[in-house]
Amino acid sequence: MDPLSLTASIIAVVTLASQVIKRCQSYLSAIKDAPGDFNNILIEVGSMKCVLETLKLHVDVSGPFPDVTGINESVKGCETALRDLLGLLPNHASNSKKRKKGKFDTIQADLKWPLKRAKAKRLLEEIGRSKSTITLVLTTDIQ
Numbered sequence: 001m002d003p004l005s006l007t008a009s010i011i012a013v014v015t016l017a018s019q020v021i022k023r024c025q026s027y028l029s030a031i032k033d034a035p036g037d038f039n040n041i042l043i044e045v046g047s048m049k050c051v052l053e054t055l056k057l058h059v060d061v062s063g064p065f066p067d068v069t070g071i072n073e074s075v076k077g078c079e080t081a082l083r084d085l086l087g088l089l090p091n092h093a094s095n096s097k098k099r100k101k102g103k104f105d106t107i108q109a110d111l112k113w114p115l116k117r118a119k120a121k122r123l124l125e126e127i128g129r130s131k132s133t134i135t136l137v138l139t140t141d142i143q
Helices: 003-030 037-062 069-088 099-142
Strands: none
Touching (some): 037 069, 037 099, 069 099
């Protein structure tokens, strides 16, 4: 994979991570007693976003890695996990004009979340593995 394709993939995953973070923050600000899972998602996805931004900077400055296959697989795996995670998260709009519908959606999301918790945890573990792989490649390439 050429550096331009890798950079495009990284940008796409960073955009997805931003969407996940925004959705979690929106939910946390709207729900007083939101589950702690959302804080864990924010931390893991936020740190993954930082690693990806560092990777993009490294590719922009230093050029391609000698063996880009591992990086590409990790970025693609992260993209898939983030897409799935985004699909699990409630899409809560706190400034909804339809207050009753917005309140119903929030209650419905609260009731559905325990059923989605296990899958979200598995996705976070996958994101963590991808982050570890990318961090390892960055660390060994820089030294």
